Amino acid sequence: MPLVSMNEFLPKAKANKFAVGQFNMNNLEFAKAITEAAMAEKSPFIFGVSEGALKYMGIEYTVAIAEAAAKQSGLPIALHLDHGSTFEVAMKCIRAGFSSVMFDGSHHSFEDNIRLTKEVVKAARAMGVSVEGELGTIGGVEDDISVDEADAALAKPEEAIRFYEETGVDCVAIAVGTAHGMYKGEVKIRYDIIEEVAKAIPVPVVLHGGSGVPDEAIRLSIAAGVGKINVNTENQVACTEAIREVLNKDAKVYDPRKYLTPAKNAMVEVVRSKIQLFGSSNQA
Ligand SMILES: O=C(O)C[C@@H](O)[C@H](O)C(=O)COP(=O)(O)O
Numbered sequence: 001m002p003l004v005s006m007n008e009f010l011p012k013a014k015a016n017k018f019a020v021g022q023f024n025m026n027n028l029e030f031a032k033a034i035t036e037a038a039m040a041e042k043s044p045f046i047f048g049v050s051e052g053a054l055k056y057m058g059i060e061y062t063v064a065i066a067e068a069a070a071k072q073s074g075l076p077i078a079l080h081l082d083h084g085s086t087f088e089v090a091m092k093c094i095r096a097g098f099s100s101v102m103f104d105g106s107h108h109s110f111e112d113n114i115r116l117t118k119e120v121v122k123a124a125r126a127m128g129v130s131v132e133g134e135l136g137t138i139g140g141v142e143d144d145i146s147v148d149e150a151d152a153a154l155a156k157p158e159e160a161i162r163f164y165e166e167t168g169v170d171c172v173a174i175a176v177g178t179a180h181g182m183y184k185g186e187v188k189i190r191y192d193i194i195e196e197v198a199k200a201i202p203v204p205v206v207l208h209g210g211s212g213v214p215d216e217a218i219r220l221s222i223a224a225g226v227g228k229i230n231v232n233t234e235n236q237v238a239c240t241e242a243i244r245e246v247l248n249k250d251a252k253v254y255d256p257r258k259y260l261t262p263a264k265n266a267m268v269e270v271v272r273s274k275i276q277l278f279g280s281s282n283q284a
């Protein structure tokens with residue numbers, strides 16, 4: 001199966017109240033772990049690739065790995081630019097073979113965010129590529145850029161609704177209390193904001209900062225209208241802990257396969273448990 005746009009599965013997720021996981025791809029082991037987990041769960045999924053990850057992996061390798069995963073698994077997989085910062089980077093990804101892009105205009109003024117997102121939607125739609133927009137400021141560390149949680153600003157429901165109506169995005173990421181990276185304290189999600197926005201628009205709300213959110217909070221978020229959830233940090237932690245454990249046990253190890261295989265297996269466990277929690281098992 002070729003890579004698909006998120007519209008292959010997000011409308012179904014919205015209608016049937018489940019969420020599709022966006023799992024970030026940072027290297028080949030991440031890609032293989034995510035695909036293996038999704039195959040075991042028969043679940044659609046989204047490969048998220050940040051601009052930093054794109055620089056690290058190279059755009060051609062990234063597309064080739066995602067296409068191989070889609071071909072081998074037969075699953076509906078979207079290859080999605082995560083937190084794209086400009087029109088140009090979104091177009092570069094689409095030209096290279098991405099089936100979906102996020103334009104994150106949340107650092108611009110509200111009116112500029114609408115204007116810039118609309119331009120991306122117009123160009124992407126003509127090529128059958130789905131688009132995610134973002135409103136509000138999500139705290140924490142995103143692709144090495146840190147936003148102090150005190151500076152995070154929750155999305156205003158009326159603005160989120162207007163943002164959807166004017167841009168026509170396929171899903172809307174709104175700041176509702178989650179943060180990127182590991183949580184310092186308890187996460188307090190504004191389910192009321194999710195619900196008000198989700199009821200008023202036909203596309204799903206996206207929850208960024210999905211790592212470390214308690215299971216019950218994830219269930220309540222999905223019930224309120226979240227249909228896409230981003231997870232990266234939990235896989236990074238599982239990967240690194242597994243490698244550290246192998247190296248700590250045996251300082252003489254030099255074959256990368258000896259520590260990357262346990263790292264991949266640890267990520268398979270993380271992704272399978274998230275897919276089960278999000279309710280997307282058997283939805284492929
Ligand atoms: O930082 C990245 O490279 C990706 C994240 O911004 C991603 O969009 C995300 O929301 C993951 O959240 P986390 O796993 O809770 O950090």
Ligand SMILES: [Zn+2]
Pocket residue numbers: 083142180208209230
């Ligand atoms: Zn994010």
